Amino acid sequence: MQKRSTIRRIRPVRGDYWDLITLRFLMKEKPKILYRGKSRFQNIVMLETKDIRLYLDKQLQFSSVDERVYHEALVHPAMSMTPIRRNVLILGGGDGFALREVLKYKDVRSVDLVELDPKMIELAKSKPVSELNGRSLADERVQVYVMDARKYLAGRLKAGSKRYNVIIQDFPDPADKTLSKLYTKEFYQQVGRLLAPGGKLVVQANSTEDKPSVYWSIYHTLRSLGMHTRSYYVYVPSFGDWGFQIASYRKFDPKGHRPVVEARTLPSRLSTLFKLPKELLQGRRTVQPNSLKNLRLFQYFHRDQNDDLSHLK
Structure with a gap:
């Protein structure tokens, strides 16, 4: 104790x-x-x-041991439900694991990966991480940008050319104010402007078990932009139940979709990932969206964490 x-x-x-x-x-x-x-x-x-x-x-x-469980769940539902996968953007994910999964799709022509920390890129290109990620950063389809994601988005929007069929957000958990700003309504407005018609955004949305308020706040933040949003989760032994949100400006339905490339840890019917337990669904109504004007996500993070630790007092 x-x-x-x-x-x-x-x-x-x-x-x-x-x-x-x-x-x-x-x-x-x-x-x-x-x-x-x-x-x-x-x-x-x-x-x-x-x-x-x-x-x-x-x-x-x-x-x-189990990173593949997380990264297959992060990447393949959105990729499998998007018929055109020409251009992909990964925000975060400097370890190259999400990139490894994206590159399994032969119809992907380009992948832009935006990572803040150059040390993470260095580690991802070196053994043993490069052996785990399949040397994904060396693929000729990949362009790495070592910079702040917000600056990258602003620059890409100013250029006004490239749009992405799938955008994958694999940022650290919103444990403080700075990280919470990467999960705001304003941030997703910029991300959404870079989506091609019918494109999808997938966000790692924290633990459904330990941080349900964070999970649902991200859901409501995406919904506040008028995006159709579907929630799902998987069990990752190292982390427990882990949640994700997929959003698009067009309606979409997970039913009938299967992984279209090798996915060792996912079910053959992706729709089963979207069946959430009743106790998790009950928390959906109790939280609010996250915005720069009302930065509440990191507060939800620590409230959930303190609730999780309360039995140790």
């Missing part, structure tokens, strides 16, 4: 409480440290035990 004083010290740290506990335990076991350093934006630790794990600011980003 954790003492209350210990919990108070942990709460201000970005990241999940359970990730901190796990990382502390693993470090006591003296794992092989593959990389440990601090970039301009975050603390990075990559270690090898029975798996390869990457932590950013003490928050688990992936485990080599």
